[in-house]
Amino acid sequence: MKKFVVGNFKMNTTPSEFNVYLDEFLPRIKDCKANIMFCLPATHFCVAKSRLEATNIKFLAQNISSEEKGAFTGEISNVMVKDCGAYGTLIGHSELRKRLKETPESINQKIIRALAVNLKVILCIGETKYERSTKKTKLVLKRQLDTALKGLYENELKNIIIAYEPVWAIGTGKTPTAKEIENTVCDIRSIIAENFTVRSSEKINILYGGSITESNFGQFVKIKGINGLLVGGAKKKKKSFANICK
Ligand code: 13P
Numbered sequence: 662m663k664k665f666v667v668g669n670f671k672m673n674t675t676p677s678e679f680n681v682y683l684d685e686f687l688p689r690i691k692d693c694k695a696n697i698m699f700c701l702p703a704t705h706f707c708v709a710k711s712r713l714e715a716t717n718i719k720f721l722a723q724n725i726s727s728e729e730k731g732a733f734t735g736e737i738s739n740v741m742v743k744d745c746g747a748y749g750t751l752i753g754h755s756e757l758r759k760r761l762k763e764t765p766e767s768i769n770q771k772i773i774r775a776l777a778v779n780l781k782v783i784l785c786i787g788e789t790k791y792e793r794s795t796k797k798t799k800l801v802l803k804r805q806l807d808t809a810l811k812g813l814y815e816n817e818l819k820n821i822i823i824a825y826e827p828v829w830a831i832g833t834g835k836t837p838t839a840k841e842i843e844n845t846v847c848d849i850r851s852i853i854a855e856n857f858t859v860r861s862s863e864k865i866n867i868l869y870g871g872s873i874t875e876s877n878f879g880q881f882v883k884i885k886g887i888n889g890l891l892v893g894g895a896k897k898k899k900k901s902f903a904n905i906c907k
Contacts, residue, residue: 665889689903749781765808830871
């Protein structure tokens with residue numbers, strides 16, 4: 662099974678800079694077998710659609726609105742993202758949970774909206790430093806997953822990838838050990854099994870994200886139960902990101 666390598670651009674690069682990024686990045690990953698995806702600002706969709714069409718790289722939004730349409734200035738809807746050619750959307754990134762006070766209920770609404778127009782979802786979950794230090798990781802992940810996946814049918818899970826991103830590991834240079842990630846992924850699968858079935862818990866794809874670099878990514882891809890990586894900072898360097906993909 663091909664591994665996923667997802668690069669989250671966050672609020673970095675202009676569309677013109679992204680164009681130049683692709684000039685250098687695309688030749689480097691020509692024969693790469695990984696399932697590569699970019700999570701992009703909406704301003705980059707036009708460039709992405711024309712430049713990535715002939716490649717195997719898919720692009721996703723970093724967020725969508727929980728509303729269908731109407732007076733929601735600054736927001737972007739599921740159909741808008743779909744119409745631009747996006748393959749899917751990230752939902753529930755901790756930076757949005759924190760800065761924009763995203764709630765578990767709005768995350769659930771966004772997932773339902775994404776699936777309604779055939780957008781794939783990368784659902785981000787993860788515990789804070791405090792939650793980890795008070796041994797609440799499993800409880801927190803359970804709460805996040807129970808609410809986010811509420812009301813979904815089991816067959817919809819094939820359109821969802823879960824990204825385990827401990828909040829304290831994002832952009833800090835700190836990561837859990839491989840054993841800790843393996844145990845947490847096991848917990849995530851058991852929560853999915855409780856909500857759906859064991860079969861669906863075994864099939865769902867789970868990524869790890871948080872302070873992945875060109876020098877440490879090898880230990881994460883090897884972890885049992887991990888199907889790929891969600892990379893932030895390291896994808897700024899085209900060469901590093903291309904090497905991780907390869
Ligand atoms: P870093 O790789 O910079 O820690 O970011 C991870 C992330 O937030 C990806 O969504």
